[in-house]
Amino acid sequence: MAQKLLFAGDLTPADLVALDGLVQNRRSVEARDDIVRDGERPNAVRLVLEGIACRYKMMPNGERAILAYLIPGDFCDLHITVLGHMDHAIGAITDCQVADLHSDQIQNLIQTKPRVAKALWWSTLVDEAILRTWLANVAHRASGCRLAHLLCELRLRLEIVGLADKHQMRLPLTQEELGDALGISNVHISRVFQKLREQDLVLTKNRSLIFPDLARLEDFAEFNADYLHLCKPGAQPQSLSRAS
Amino acid sequence: MAQKLLFAGDLTPADLVALDGLVQNRRSVEARDDIVRDGERPNAVRLVLEGIACRYKMMPNGERAILAYLIPGDFCDLHITVLGHMDHAIGAITDCQVADLHSDQIQNLIQTKPRVAKALWWSTLVDEAILRTWLANVAHRASGCRLAHLLCELRLRLEIVGLADKHQMRLPLTQEELGDALGISNVHISRVFQKLREQDLVLTKNRSLIFPDLARLEDFAEFNADYLHLCKPGAQPQSLSRAS
DNA sequence: CGAATTGTTGAGCATACTCAAGGAGCGTGG
DNA sequence: CCACGCTCCTTGAGTATGCTCAACAATTCG
Numbered sequence: 001m002a003q004k005l006l007f008a009g010d011l012t013p014a015d016l017v018a019l020d021g022l023v024q025n026r027r028s029v030e031a032r033d034d035i036v037r038d039g040e041r042p043n044a045v046r047l048v049l050e051g052i053a054c055r056y057k058m059m060p061n062g063e064r065a066i067l068a069y070l071i072p073g074d075f076c077d078l079h080i081t082v083l084g085h086m087d088h089a090i091g092a093i094t095d096c097q098v099a100d101l102h103s104d105q106i107q108n109l110i111q112t113k114p115r116v117a118k119a120l121w122w123s124t125l126v127d128e129a130i131l132r133t134w135l136a137n138v139a140h141r142a143s144g145c146r147l148a149h150l151l152c153e154l155r156l157r158l159e160i161v162g163l164a165d166k167h168q169m170r171l172p173l174t175q176e177e178l179g180d181a182l183g184i185s186n187v188h189i190s191r192v193f194q195k196l197r198e199q200d201l202v203l204t205k206n207r208s209l210i211f212p213d214l215a216r217l218e219d220f221a222e223f224n225a226d227y228l229h230l231c232k233p234g235a236q237p238q239s240l241s242r243a244s
Numbered sequence: 245m246a247q248k249l250l251f252a253g254d255l256t257p258a259d260l261v262a263l264d265g266l267v268q269n270r271r272s273v274e275a276r277d278d279i280v281r282d283g284e285r286p287n288a289v290r291l292v293l294e295g296i297a298c299r300y301k302m303m304p305n306g307e308r309a310i311l312a313y314l315i316p317g318d319f320c321d322l323h324i325t326v327l328g329h330m331d332h333a334i335g336a337i338t339d340c341q342v343a344d345l346h347s348d349q350i351q352n353l354i355q356t357k358p359r360v361a362k363a364l365w366w367s368t369l370v371d372e373a374i375l376r377t378w379l380a381n382v383a384h385r386a387s388g389c390r391l392a393h394l395l396c397e398l399r400l401r402l403e404i405v406g407l408a409d410k411h412q413m414r415l416p417l418t419q420e421e422l423g424d425a426l427g428i429s430n431v432h433i434s435r436v437f438q439k440l441r442e443q444d445l446v447l448t449k450n451r452s453l454i455f456p457d458l459a460r461l462e463d464f465a466e467f468n469a470d471y472l473h474l475c476k477p478g479a480q481p482q483s484l485s486r487a488s
Numbered sequence: 489c490g491a492a493t494t495g496t497t498g499a500g501c502a503t504a505c506t507c508a509a510g511g512a513g514c515g516t517g518g
Numbered sequence: 519c520c521a522c523g524c525t526c527c528t529t530g531a532g533t534a535t536g537c538t539c540a541a542c543a544a545t546t547c548g
Contacts, residue, residue, distance in 0.1 A: 065380035136309035139427030183383030
């Protein structure tokens, strides 16, 4: 569950135990239901344990803008008590398992475990970095490259939590849902997918994607994982101490 | 300088004095120079005091993706020591005045003044909310609406720091710079601007924009300021205490 | 098996891009 | 003060990309 935070830097086993201890009120959310509604004033932080969810906004013309995908290990709204109300909704795409963590618990953890506090900061800052990358992707890349880039990102993020490898990932998203994130219509995304398949960059099988040659795909996608800020677990902590 | 943070909630005059006290090493940056370079490991937080800057990434094809505009009162990288390296650059668009704040100073302030800490959190979370809105804007709105939305946002943000009013703002950005933020080519943005002018939604005069009827423009832009999370200074604090 | 959802195809149209040329505004230097 | 060069904006023309609508195929699920 907390695998992802291992990439934040230097967590100790005790930190991990403390993090796992947070997960008490586990609950299920059905596909297509909201986990947090737009405008709400939530008093708990949500953590996705299983399934895929998304941040989204409904646009006035009825389109759904998907702003982020949340995969197991992702926090929903660490911050929300500071802002007051949600300016977007969070919805379950597949059936999900979610944990509700009370702000007090988190506050307590942050105050007693500085490394955990830093890891949680890291997590929200990486979310922001992903957002920046999506913005650049949507605004400045051709559609094939755009889709490929999103797939590369999802593959890597899923790999980190043990849900994908170099050659394959299960991705229970419809083409339309990918399109809603990329700003591409459902008809067109189908054609874009075809082009990727024609070039043997991805194969689709059921709800799984197969990558015959990941390096080639990442090259085509102009994918550079730096923005995910993954320091390898166990590696030298990359922190202030090393700043030049 | 700290006007913006008044909208974060309930700062006291003493808090404001403490914030202003941070600004010591003021320096100038010339238009088109970088304030922070991509990949850098900065050890200080930057604050824009005067001028307009932007976060940007250079794309492999040579295009510049503008990811945010920074106006006076905006912080550059409150967070960066947690992430280690910059995944984008920050550049001055006009001549700028910038303050370098040492991480220690900020840390100190955060630990001694909880309201200031909250205000700084608020500031970075609003930046993230703006990013989400830009993503939705670029991916899901037609070009006219897209440009109009950006103009409405900039006008309001500039108004907060006393640099615009309901009818007019000085905006020293080229059309190309607006296009780089919106994912629209320089030729096309000129035509989009023309359409806005034809409908009397904006007039351009030198480097100033005039809004004959702001309500109509905001309506056309589908602009809803909720995402900027501005609680009016002096109003009831919108915080946890009121969560339902 | 049947219904619903998801993906695919074709055709026509709208939007936006590129390339190329020209005009307007501004600052510098003769 | 004018001439020049630079940057920025504008216009036209041709092309590419992506949208909508509509029909149909494939897949999934009850």
